[in-house]
Amino acid sequence: MSSTAMHNQVSDEVDDLIAAEEQAFLRRQPRSTELIHRAREHLAGGATSNWQIAEPQAVWMSHGNGSKVYDVDGNEYVDMHGGYGASIAGHAHPAIVAAVSDRVRRGTHFAQPTEDAIWVAGELACRFGLPLWRFANSGTEATMDAVHLARALTGRDLIIKVEGCYHGHHDSVQVSVLPEADEIGPRDHPNRVPGNSGIPEGIRDLVVVVPFNDASAVARALAEHRGQIAAMILEPVMMNAGIIPPDDGYLAVIRDLVHQEGALLIFDEVKTGFTTGPGGVTALSGVAPDIVCLAKALGGGIAVAAIGGSTEVMSAIADGRYEQVGTFNGNPLAMAAARATLSEVLTDDSYRHLDALTARMRSSLEGVIASHGFDWHVVSVGAKGCVTFRRDAVREFRDFLQADARLGHLHWLIQHNGGVFLPPWGKVEQWLLSVQHDESDVDRFTTNFAKLAAAVAVAP
Numbered sequence: 001m002s003s004t005a006m007h008n009q010v011s012d013e014v015d016d017l018i019a020a021e022e023q024a025f026l027r028r029q030p031r032s033t034e035l036i037h038r039a040r041e042h043l044a045g046g047a048t049s050n051w052q053i054a055e056p057q058a059v060w061m062s063h064g065n066g067s068k069v070y071d072v073d074g075n076e077y078v079d080m081h082g083g084y085g086a087s088i089a090g091h092a093h094p095a096i097v098a099a100v101s102d103r104v105r106r107g108t109h110f111a112q113p114t115e116d117a118i119w120v121a122g123e124l125a126c127r128f129g130l131p132l133w134r135f136a137n138s139g140t141e142a143t144m145d146a147v148h149l150a151r152a153l154t155g156r157d158l159i160i161k162v163e164g165c166y167h168g169h170h171d172s173v174q175v176s177v178l179p180e181a182d183e184i185g186p187r188d189h190p191n192r193v194p195g196n197s198g199i200p201e202g203i204r205d206l207v208v209v210v211p212f213n214d215a216s217a218v219a220r221a222l223a224e225h226r227g228q229i230a231a232m233i234l235e236p237v238m239m240n241a242g243i244i245p246p247d248d249g250y251l252a253v254i255r256d257l258v259h260q261e262g263a264l265l266i267f268d269e270v271k272t273g274f275t276t277g278p279g280g281v282t283a284l285s286g287v288a289p290d291i292v293c294l295a296k297a298l299g300g301g302i303a304v305a306a307i308g309g310s311t312e313v314m315s316a317i318a319d320g321r322y323e324q325v326g327t328f329n330g331n332p333l334a335m336a337a338a339r340a341t342l343s344e345v346l347t348d349d350s351y352r353h354l355d356a357l358t359a360r361m362r363s364s365l366e367g368v369i370a371s372h373g374f375d376w377h378v379v380s381v382g383a384k385g386c387v388t389f390r391r392d393a394v395r396e397f398r399d400f401l402q403a404d405a406r407l408g409h410l411h412w413l414i415q416h417n418g419g420v421f422l423p424p425w426g427k428v429e430q431w432l433l434s435v436q437h438d439e440s441d442v443d444r445f446t447t448n449f450a451k452l453a454a455a456v457a458v459a460p
Contacts, residue, residue, distance in 0.1 A: 014406050017455055021413035022056045022110040028417065031072040032060040043255030051084075064091030069421055077421035079443040081121050082154040082432030084423060085239075085271045088344045089266045089300040090436030091429045096300040099340035100333060116335035120276040123342045125306055127279035129288050131288070132314035135330040136305040139270035140168030140297035143233065145307050145324050147172045147289045149431050150231035152322040153313060160208045160221050160232035160258075163190050163431060164397025166240040167268050167293075178240065178428070181401050187211060188220070195367045202424035207409075212396040213246060214240055217254040222261045229263040231290075236281035239271040242386040243379040243430055251287040263352040264313065270305070271296060273344055275432060276382035300341035304334035344392060350435040354383045357442050361385065364446035372453045387411065387449070411452050419447035 026033065036057060038125035040046040047053050067090050070080040082088065089096055121133040136142050147170075159172065163184065167173035171447045173340060176184070177195035185191035190211070190255040192204040207372035208225060210217040210233070222229055236251055238244035255265045267289040273280040282292055290313050295305035308314075309322075316322045326332075358380055365378045365387065389407040394400050408426025413421050431445070 002095060003261075011406075014404075014410060014456060018347065018410050020415065021410065021417055024417050025413055026056055028075055029057070029059065029071065029073050032057060034048075034073060035060045036107050049453065051425075054439075055084065057419070059424075063147050063199065066092070067434055067441050071266055075419070077416070078418050078437070078444050079421050080415075080433065080437075080441075080445060081421045081423050081432060084429070085275055085384070085432055086296040086299070088275055088297040088432060088434050089341055090434035093300060093303070093345055093436065095340045096337055098300075099336045100302065103333050103336035106332075108312035109328070111327055111333060111389065113330050114335055115270065115334040117330045117340045120306075120335055120338045122344065123339075124294070124306060127342075128273075128282050128292055129279070130282075130292060130308040131311055132318070133306055133308045134314070134317060134324050134328055135334070136295075136307065136324075137303050137331070137334070138168070138305050139268075139330050140170055142270065142293035142295055142305040142307050143167040143173060143266070144170040145234065145270055146266045146268075146293050147231065149291065149307075149309075149313065149316060149322050149324070150266065153316050154230040154263065155239065156228055156230040156263070157206050158208055158225055158228045159206065159230055160210055160218060160263075160398075162212045162234040162238070162243045162399065163209050164212065165233075165235050165238060165268070167235075168270075169196065171199060171203045172206070173233065175204050176209045184398065184401075187192065187307040189396065190219070212244060214337070214396065215249055215250060215257065218254050218257050222257060222263070228263065229258070229261060229320065230261040231266050232258050233266040233268060234269045235272060236285060236287070236289075237272050237381055238397070239277065239384070240396060240428065241397050242388050243381060243384060243402070244394050244396065245379070245381060246285070247395070251281075251285050255287055255289065261330050266291045266293065268293045270294060272381070274298065275384050277447055278346060278348075278351060297332055297346075298341065300338045300345060302337035304331070304338050345435055349414060351382075354433055357437055357439070358385065361433075361442045361446060362440060362445070365449055368450045368453050374453065374457075384430045385433075386427075387450055389427065400427070405445065407456070410456070411449070412456070414452045415448045418444070418451065420445050420448055456459040 036046045052058050062072050069077050108245045123130050163176045166177050174195035176193045179193035183193045190209040208221045256263050269280040273294040277284050278358050291309040317324045379389040390403040412422050
């Protein structure tokens with residue numbers, strides 16, 4: 001059989017497998033189907049976020065406990081979705097339940113600071129090596145404040161952004177988030193592709209797009225826009241395209257490059273903060289940015305975000321040159337949850353437990369891949385991981401575009417139908433382990449993965 005015929009055979013079989021798994025998916029969830037139809041009357045699109053809408057349909061949840069979540073049809077899942085990275089504590093963790101329950105009875109909002117905020121800021125300073133902090137309510141707010149702060153400090157308008165990184169849904173960073181292959185343009189000068197409708201061209205003109213893991217592209221961008229770049233913002237480990245780690249030395253080199261040009265370096269650790277280790281990639285790499293952005297896992301399931309920075313940078317907030325504001329910033333419920341998460345959940349013992357689970361999972365998945373002779377890769381950092389369905393390692397977003405999205409979707413369906421809940425975006429997202437997962441949870445995932453591998457294995 002020719003290679004073209006073999007490829008077509010594999011493609012047809014994958015499409016058939018997807019169709020069969022989607023039918024099984026729908027049969028499991030009649031109550032979700034009913035709620036979607038009801039929701040469409042008053043909820044736009046029948047969901048509370050466009051990212052909750054998936055093929056073949058959204059999953060409506062009932063509750064969660066420990067490492068498990070339960071949908072409205074009564075199906076149990078090992079939760080490796082983790083609320084897009086927020087639920088590293090698992091569900092209903094006793095420490096967080098106690099802290100939030102106590103705080104609820106004593107008032108949930110004053111628009112004034114409470115003492116927990118001092119403790120949380122001090123703990124973040126220790127973990128990330130940056131002395132001063134402010135709070136917000138989402139990753140979007142954190143990166144928005146970081147970009148505004150950099151512009152206020154430097155008096156410059158342009159920012160450098162990595163192609164394929166997602167930094168929230170405010171205008172400044174809604175550029176080249178998940179562009180299609182026919183939109184991206186030349187690699188040495190990528191197009192500024194709007195990341196959503198409603199992003200004016202004038203906003204896109206303020207963003208200079210560069211590939212990940214290419215320090216020379218950063219140097220070129222700085223030289224071509226000398227004296228105009230306020231900051232470079234990036235995920236120090238890319239998390240919007242599976243997982244893409246930085247090359248050795250890359251983060252330190254780009255820090256030095258931007259500083260030589262009087263610009264600032266912003267790490268978006270909304271996804272990587274706490275999931276990759278106690279102090280995120282900042283601590284793992286030893287490269288301290290001027291500003292770091294946190295959210296998701298910080299609150300143990302309660303909405304909270306933070307930005308931290310050097311004394312020089314954060315002095316602009318302290319003296320009012322930049323007004324970092326928000327009615328719910330430092331909300332007492334969020335501060336109580338964050339304190340419990342940092343003091344009682346994300347401990348050294350918890351990270352040792354997560355490392356052991358990750359090692360078990362990697363070993364099992366790599367064994368399955370090797371046994372079938374596939375050229376897929378397992379990529380993990382801390383509690384997060386993914387399988388890249390591609391022969392060569394992914395170093396930047398353009399490599400990621402070449403991975404087969406159908407395999408990612410099929411994997412999601414097989415895991416779902418096998419009782420493991422993952423984010424519904426196939427090859428884009430990652431799994432998350434929580435401190436409440438155990439070996440049996442990991443083994444359920446790897447059993448389902450073995451089913452995927454066996455299903456797509458086609459003899460020549």
